Amino acid sequence: MKTLWGLPEKVIFCKKCVVSNQRPGTVPEFKNKSSKENSTKKSTIGFEDGICAACRYHEYKYDVVDxxxxxxxxxxxxxxxxxxxxxxxxxxxGSGGKDSxxxxxILKNKYGMNPLTVTWAPHSYTEIGWKNFISWIESGHDNFLITPDRSVHKKLTSISFKNLLHPFQPFIIGQKYIGPRIAKDYGINLVFYGENQAEGGSNLxxxxxxxxxNFFTxxxxxxxxxxxxxxELSDHxxxxxxxxxxKPLKNISSDLEVHFMSYYRKWIPQENYYYAVENCGFKDNSIRSEGTYSTYASLDDKIDGFHYYTTYIKYGIGRATYDAASEIRNKHITREEGVSLVKKFDGEFPKRYYEHFLNYINVxxxxxxxxxDKSRSDHIWxxxxxxxxxxHKVS
Ligand SMILES: [Zn+2]
Structure with missing residues (x-):
């Protein structure tokens, strides 16, 4: 039996949402706060009594936090x-999507701060993504758009697709560093990201x-x-x-702090969407994203669909599962509705930009x-x- 990516062999679905225990990202060491040094260790989402860590976090978020x-x-x-x-x-x-x-x-208009927005460019802007980016800037922000050398970024994306079936890894690495990097260069000591990892259950x-x-240094x-x-990359x-x-950052001032807004304000993605429509000229897509039913999340990159398609191949978890799980946890849909949305849309092949993606990664x-096919585990497929x-399908 071929079990790849360090996944647990027995597949279990959460009783409250639609995610399975194959979802990567949980860091069990976080239970013990003194061991934050291990925070980058790869694992899968924690389950307790058949309920995933993200659902348990959401109970805490709705019922306990003041x-x-x-x-x-x-x-x-x-x-x-x-x-x-x-x-x-x-x-x-941020990209100028609903969350950023x-x-x-709100930092500028509700709290009177003077933000500098910084964008790590998508691989290939979609028309709607570019429009939303421009509207965001027009809603009253200065912005640095940082675009990495495209020939290098394409090569790295291709290598990550071939070796890890993770075409978004180079993008994610660059994105993680870009906020603190610009803050450091401009002597600004505060960086605000949106969602922390607890929201998706990737952090206990x-x-x-x-x-x-140690995430960015x-x-x-x-x-x-x-x-x-x-x-090894030089051989390529x-x-x-x-x-x-x-590259991770060096010589960062101890005064530089990187915070998550979802810790300070109740984070509800659909509410962020309504806020962005009303205040930042944000528009959703006229067509639903492939692999899901949603029209307003992750719209800016032509190859986004392949991020979710590859998670579907590796973990059996596609874009509709992520969307439905989040909407169940935030009480917008029932579990039953979520299950039928997953059955209908999860794993749909992202054919709209398939040719573009093949050219992009030169495959x-x-x-x-x-x-x-070589990235499919026997316990999943x-x-x-x-x-x-x-x-195993959610039911
Ligand atoms: Zn759950």
Whole structure:
């Protein structure tokens, strides 16, 4: 039996949402706060009594947290960093999607901060993504758009697709560093991201307020992209100087703090969407995203669909599962509705930008299929009459 990616062999679905225990990302060490050093250890989502960590976090978020006192904490933090001369006092990394638009806009208009927004460019902007980006800037923000060398970014994406079936890994690595990197370069000591990992169940520290420093600091020797270190990447024609934007940061001031807005204000993605529509000119897509029923999340990159398609192949968890699970936890739909949405849309092939994606990663159709099929674990997939089928489906 071939079990890849360190997954648990027995597949269990959450009793409350639609996610299974194959979802990656939980860091069990976080139960013990003193062991935050291990926070980058890869694992899968924690389950207790048949309920996933994200659902348990949401019970805490709705029933236990005192959001008024959290906002007071926020005001204290902002007052500590607020500039007196109009200079930038907070960096907000984002694409201009609903979440970053919400965070930057409330920081500026509700809390009187002077944010600098920073965007790590998508691989290939969609028309709607570019429009929303422009509307975000027009809603009253200065912005740095940081675009990595496209030839390097394409190569790294191709390597990560081939080695890890994770075409978004180089993007995610660059995105993680871009906020603190710009803050450091411009002497700004506060960075605000939107959602912390507890929201998706990837972190058992439910009160995660700040990003652990070892997420964005470190030595270049620790850098791995597509499973390769700097020396191995040079065999693919990528030199160390090509990798500046992907390297962990060094010599960061101890005054620099990276915080999550979802700790301070009750984080409800659909509410962020309504806020962004009303205040930042945000528009959803006229067509639903492939692989799901939703029209307003992750719209800006032509290859987004392949991120979710590859998670479907590796974990049996596609885009509709992520969307439905989040909407169940935030009480917008019932579990029953979620199950039928997953059955209808999960794993739908993202054909709209398929040719674009193949050209982007320089892989032909046969190679693509071969890489996909060798990335399927035996405990998740069965071949029946020549067709791949999930062995375990949510019900
Ligand atoms: Zn759950």
């Amino acid at each position: 959001w008024d006192s959290r906002e007071k904490e926020l005001l204290k933090l902002l007052d500590k960093h607020r500039s007196k001369d109009g200079s930038y006092d907070v960096v907000v990394p 638009a919400y965070v930057s806009h 520290d439910w009160d995660q307020k700040t990003m652990p420093r 470190g030595n270049s020797e620790e850098l791995r992209i597509g499973g390769l270190n700097i020396k 024609g990528i030199s160390e100087s090509d990798l500046n934007l992907y 032909d159709e046969n190679q693509f299929k071969e890489i996909i 069965d071949k029946v009459d020549g067709e791949w089928q999930l062995k």
